[in-house]
Amino acid sequence: MKKTALLALCALAPLAMAASAAAADLADAPIATAEEPVTASEVVVQAHIAYRNRSEETAPVLQYDLDYFQRFEPLTAGDALKRVPSVAFLSDVLESDGVRLRGLDPAYTQILINGEKVPGAGSGSGAFGAGADGAFFVDRIPAELIERIEIVRSASANRSGDAVAGAINIVLRDAYALDGGFIRAGALRFDDSKVRGTLGGVWGGQVGPGRLLVGANVQGRRNPKQKLSLRYDEPNGELDNSEVQTDTRNGTDYSFNASYQVPVAGGDLDLSGFFVRTDRYQDEDSIEYAEDIRNAANLQTINDNDVKIDQDSWSLAGKYKHDMWGGRTTVKLGYAGFKGKEAEFEDETEYLRDAAPYPDGDRITRDKSRSEIDDTEISAKLAHERDLGAAKLEFGVQYEKKERDALLTEVDRNRYSLPNASPPAFSAYKVIDGGDTGFEQTRIDPYVMLSGKSGALKWEAGLRYETTDVSIEARKEGETYDNDYAVLLPSASLRYNLTDDDQVYGALSRTVRRAGFEYLSPAKLEGEMGDNDFQGDPNLKPEKAWGLDVGYERRLGRSGVAGVNVFYRKISDLIELYNTGAYSQAAQDAYEEAIDDGVTPAEAAEELTSFLLGARNTGDGEVWGIEFDLSTPLTVIGLENTGVFLNYSWLDSSVDDEFGSRKFNSQSDYVLNVGFIQDLPTWGASFGVTYRKQGAAYSRVIGEEVTTTYGGDLEAFVEKRIGKNLTIRLTGSNLLDGEKKEAFNKFNTIGDQVDRDFDEYELEREQAGPVFQLIARMAF
Template sequence: MRSNFRYRPLALLLLSGVACADDGTLQKVEVSAASGTVQREADTAARIIIGRDESGQYGDNNLAAVLKRQPGVSVVGNEVRMRGLGAGYTQILINGDPAPPGFSIESMAPEMIERIEIMRSATAEYSMQAVAGSINLVLRKGASHAEHEWKLGSGRVDERFNPSASLRVADKLSGFAYAVTGALDRTADDTSPMTTERAFGPQGQLLALRRMQSRNASSVNKASLSPRLNWTLDHGDSITWLTLLDWSRTRFDGAARETLVLGPASDYPHNDATARASIFSARSDASWVHSFGTAGKLSVKLGLNHSRRDTDYAFQGSGSDDAPLLLRAVISNAIDDSLTSSGKYLARLAAGHALSVGWDGGAIRRSEARRQRDTFFAGGQPYALDEDYIANVGRLAVFAQDEWDMTQRLQVYAGIRWEGLRTTTEGRTLPPVRSSSGVWSPVAQLLWKLPGTARDQLRLALARTYKAPTTRNLVPRRYTVNNANSATNPDFQGNPALRPELAWGLDAAYEHYFGKSGVASVSAFARRISDVTLQQLSLQNGMWITRPFNNGVAQVRGVEMDVKFPLRTWLADAPEIDLRANAARNWSSVDAVPGPGNRLASQVPATLNLGLDYRVSPMTSVGGNLNLQTGGWARQDAQAGSYAGVRRTLDAYALWQPDGKTRLRLSLANLLGQKQVQGLSYAGDAGLRESMTATPGSASLRLMLERNL
């Protein structure tokens, strides 16, 4: 149900002084493989927990590689998806708070993370913008004892070296603890994608065929620093200050050369592009926890966030004879500032019964400026475009939730959350844009430990979630392509009339736990999404443009399974091997799009992971994981479609520990080196047009030395 969202700025200002922090468990729980399984078994709200040891097992230098091996999670490009759904259906949280606009999970160094929580269903405490589910990145915790750890490593991919280093220093004193974690990392690659474009007439005759061979060299230099201070006060109170600073410098150099077989050439058959970007982000929050003894606990948090991106881009288009035709220079920047706060009071009503009420507010300001200068060497008039806009977003939410162990075998969670958003955007070349929405989101979860069994249980969850439009999709600014505008390579323009997508979701699961850390689970889910956002492709003044719009209802459903256990659980004399497997099958259909293949947001149909870890000796361990993501054609509307090839990835590692403080880790990623294929198609009255891009894959090697002092 939608409602108008109105509140006075003064109310937001007053509420910003109080913030919702976790009741302490978020930051203070050490999670091993065994304890992660125990916590998964005990929590009323279904979640999968990946501890620091597990996330660092393969020596990955980005979190996307860690997450692709988890049940029900897929990775497409830089986007992490649950239920296979892209386009923002999966919510990314940092310490329980929504990640800031423009956040990329690859920008977060794994060394900064204490654990990862995968939540299949929503809870009232967190934002309900989680149609597919939520992934919560919990930053490194405070110290319980003195810690000194450093890591040095280097990788090699596409004949380019990728060095890395990290350092952590922490200690606990009387009434005070501190921890500082820092990381440096460089990633670089060099790819050579080939794009083939074909056009067919109404009778199927070939009208055009051209190939574009590209070479793209990119690099990212990153630095991260996260200090954390914690004071323990009288009567059990505590104050925590936590900051995360990230710097990155990116560089891109690309060249493309077209081979014409049939039909017309593109506007710029030979073209080159360079891009330089500087990105800085700072996240800082202070939290206070006050204990009322056995009666309850009050948590308060206030946070500040800032990020800035500066980009310098140049495109040079030439003819097939290398004669220069166009020089396009673009300088842009984007700045995001926000003040966030939330608060929760936890009342312990009785043994196994807790009631929480709280609120969550924030004020976000995003400004973007872009200056474009085009020079035409064939005699055209120079073109200049200066654009800027400022978007102000207000967010306010209130929630209540009740967790109750009704019996020894029945646990119930019930909650309700109201969340409102108001966005105001204005700019030099844009008309003012205003958007507001409010959503009531009830949620209920049930955990039933089956009678007559030791550790078998059923889960059931019902929740209403939503997905708010992004600022980019709301602003009616036009983003133009540099070369060969077509139905398969259109411009993009936002739509200020977009509404939030609303969803009802049902989740069910059967879980069986055995041994110290064994688990086998089968689950199913269903979602009904209204006002689903689709892309509308149209031809305007000879230029193809796509824009988002709301159009009807979509149905999403699927099943998942995962199992992991030590082999010795079943064979006492077996080698020390841990086995794991998970698989997911997803379906969706959009009512307004004719089938077959009318999947929502080009949903990944299926994922599969098979892995093992073998402790060869007290000093040596090895392991491997095979990941599979299926693809195929998906229809965006009656005429347009997209294609994604099957992705197969094989990763492996070897770990040598000569003593209790030293580790030498060898990681091998993407050993199959499979070619990645993606494509677009458009079928209209004039015939069929399709574009297919194939990017060769390459394996990477990484060696890391880790030392605890």
């Protein structure tokens, strides 16, 4: 608590300093947003330090142009989002995949591309290529595609309501974003001395009666990590064994985007699309030793686990605007898709599992599995805006149809011992129980919204009615599940300008969180939650939440801005994991093997240490916090070429489970970002540093409790501008050899968990080294 208070005071100190800076620079006018395309040379050679934009939207929105992130050379949208307020990740070191806005599970955050939803799938952390909630993973969007990122803190009636924590809108470059072109080329060097290349380019200009923008990018990806696990019988107890692991993820991302905008029949037509392909190979090799004595005599197991991942994401969209019926009518059509394939192989050799040493008995096991997912989403929107006296009326309807086919297959476990000269052949792949599944969701969401402005006051209020029809077909079992519901979502926002530089705002909205596909799927997924199996429930209801955001913003001179925001969420019908009481398949197999080896049932029961988990609606929860952000030049002290950046978010929540009160699972205590950029105009150079730290995150389900902590993340860059068309930039990330630490409390029964009678206590540490990039951009 003292640490949190100290950090909060540190956050408020720059606000006071920035306020003084603003007072000294009140005569400066704010920079207007350019309506004409910027030239390629302006994109390549940044003449000024970029700061957060001050959005004029009524609803609370934070807006960041790509220039705000670009000097630190983020590879993906996820890397860029690490620098904005309240965004946490629970990823491996060097990875930024599932956005945890305000520290909440990724399913609470709505990810939009150009204001539209995208099919939810990610980077292979789950059997379907996504998290257990089906959330979209932002580490598959190359940063080079981005024009700006918007953090939408509260919902409005004209946007989808599934944004309990908020929404992140990733706006891609369109045909009016650029005039000319540039090429980006460079290389990345990783901690294992491997080098991967990167190459891309963007061009925009007049083509026929309209404007065209095209871009393409090829990005080498690599993440070499080392892991160490120490397992005890209980905290401060005897060390049972250790596991030493290398985990290397290697791959290539390919992307392409295009936009064409043209006047047609008195209106404006906008056609756009993007495509992203990910090829990735994950290689995990681990060795277990008794009591962490790392020699051949104490060797317990050797494990080789490989995963091949292939993913394609794409989106096509058309938008037409035309003045008609006394106002302006907009028609949107969209088609988006995701295809993902994963093939996993695991080979484990056991040495000291019982009194019969290797190679006698069944000592080698091999497993293979494959998963395929095919996601498509068709969307349409018809909207009309018109003046209604001093107000503006907007009404419309949105349609969305999402279809998903998922196929999970595996082979029979292959067991053999070394005297059998060669391993027996694998059986044919077969569909697991519930593994051949079809999912269909149809939504029709009408809405109406009024907005207006009166002097210093801007306001909006609206109603949205979301209807959802879900159908799930378990084809192998011949079973179909239907789940239909509708929710009324009111929303309102106010923004009041106290002065030309100071404004306050408030926003109230109701939102929903729909259960993700894996939570709804009847498929039984072995080892999906750590050592535990997982099986969804097709009849889950959505969570519903009331949310309030209240804040204050101050303009600091010409380009600076500072703000503070307080938020609260009241969530009902929580979707939580729980223990069904059944044991996992692995635990049952281990129990039966022990019985076959002549062990008594009581002794064999020691193998029953993992369970079948499920999901259910249970109880209510609350989430609250304070968010502060600052980005400004230090003009007040004569350092107009020095930009400072700071955001700090204090996050908290409360939910009750079988063991009492806790925070929402895996919500970080805080998120801190601080940094500076120093421009050297005379030398045509710049340099900068940014530091990031997020607080501890705690998760508790039946049978397991996990506390996750991260070390600080330090990044730096040095840049040299050559003429008006060339920039060379050297960046370094993870300069502090970032660590992720996890402490696992594991129990056999609910009674054991209450009594703190441990089955196992595990400490796991994951570490990766620095990554250096040398990147050149040249305009033409």
